[in-house]
Amino acid sequence: MTTALELHLVNKIYPPPTTVTALRDVSLVVRTGETVAITGPSGAGKTTLLSILGTLERPTSGAVRIAGTDTTDLSDPDLAGVRAWHLGFVFQQFFLLDHLSVLDNVATGLLYRGVPAATRRARAGEVLERVGLSGRLRHRPAQLSGGERQRVAIARALVGQPAVLLADEPTGNLDSATGQEIAALLAGLGGSTTVVLITHNMEVAATMARQVQLRDGRILDTADAP
Ligand SMILES: Nc1ncnc2c1ncn2[C@@H]1O[C@H](COP(=O)(O)OP(=O)(O)OP(=O)(O)O)[C@@H](O)[C@H]1O
Numbered sequence: 695m696t697t698a699l700e701l702h703l704v705n706k707i708y709p710p711p712t713t714v715t716a717l718r719d720v721s722l723v724v725r726t727g728e729t730v731a732i733t734g735p736s737g738a739g740k741t742t743l744l745s746i747l748g749t750l751e752r753p754t755s756g757a758v759r760i761a762g763t764d765t766t767d768l769s770d771p772d773l774a775g776v777r778a779w780h781l782g783f784v785f786q787q788f789f790l791l792d793h794l795s796v797l798d799n800v801a802t803g804l805l806y807r808g809v810p811a812a813t814r815r816a817r818a819g820e821v822l823e824r825v826g827l828s829g830r831l832r833h834r835p836a837q838l839s840g841g842e843r844q845r846v847a848i849a850r851a852l853v854g855q856p857a858v859l860l861a862d863e864p865t866g867n868l869d870s871a872t873g874q875e876i877a878a879l880l881a882g883l884g885g886s887t888t889v890v891l892i893t894h895n896m897e898v899a900a901t902m903a904r905q906v907q908l909r910d911g912r913i914l915d916t917a918d919a920p
Pocket of ligand 1: 712739740
């Protein structure tokens with residue numbers, strides 16, 4: 695099986711004045727199509743880890759491979775290219791554009807691909823059908839429920855067919871039943887799309903095929919897990 699994401703002995707030390715060591719010797723291999731939950735207490739380094747997997751932060755030391763590309767020596771524009779072509783992001787706060795329709799919110803996910811507007815909308819319609827929102831194309835985000843808004847955000851992340859979807863607390867703003875529906879949707883992407891999500895919620899974590907626990911910037915061995 696091919697590898698979607700690989701971290702090798704990654705350390706992240708935030709610079710002075712705080713000088714916090716957020717990740718210590720983290721090594722992680724995520725295979726193509728795998729679904730992974732990253733769990734751990736507040737401050738354990740989850741968001742830092744996801745930001746490094748997403749090339750939004752650079753490690754202080756160690757190597758990061760994304761979809762077969764070693765990112766160590768890439769320039770900032772080249773890293774932005776890796777993000778645009780290989781990665782999709784979903785956040786707790788949805789980050790939808792209120793003045794655009796659901797269809798156009800999703801179509802913005804293709805803006806940096808040089809795809810003509812009509813094709814962007816056609817692909818947005820297809821992916822909205824996949825997340826169960828084909829009846830909401832002309833709605834504005836304010837006219838949707840929280841779960842529907844997160845489905846739009848997931849569709850926007852998927853419209854460019856990224857190899858990897860990275861989600862930071864995607865159910866954090868949802869009630870538990872809706873959160874489980876969103877978790878099930880994300881889990882169902884596995885096989886074709888690699889999914890890595892951060893969550894505090896153990897039921898959500900359990901929907902992913904694999905759970906990785908962080909404590910004080912280190913990955914716990916399964917044998918250490920409580
Ligand atoms: N930009 C930053 N500058 C300095 N220190 C930071 C920065 N971002 C995070 N940290 C510190 O790094 C450590 C790990 O933070 P991180 O946000 O990755 O943890 P987390 O597990 O995601 O926590 P939470 O569950 O509360 O979101 C914490 O001690 C935090 O204070």
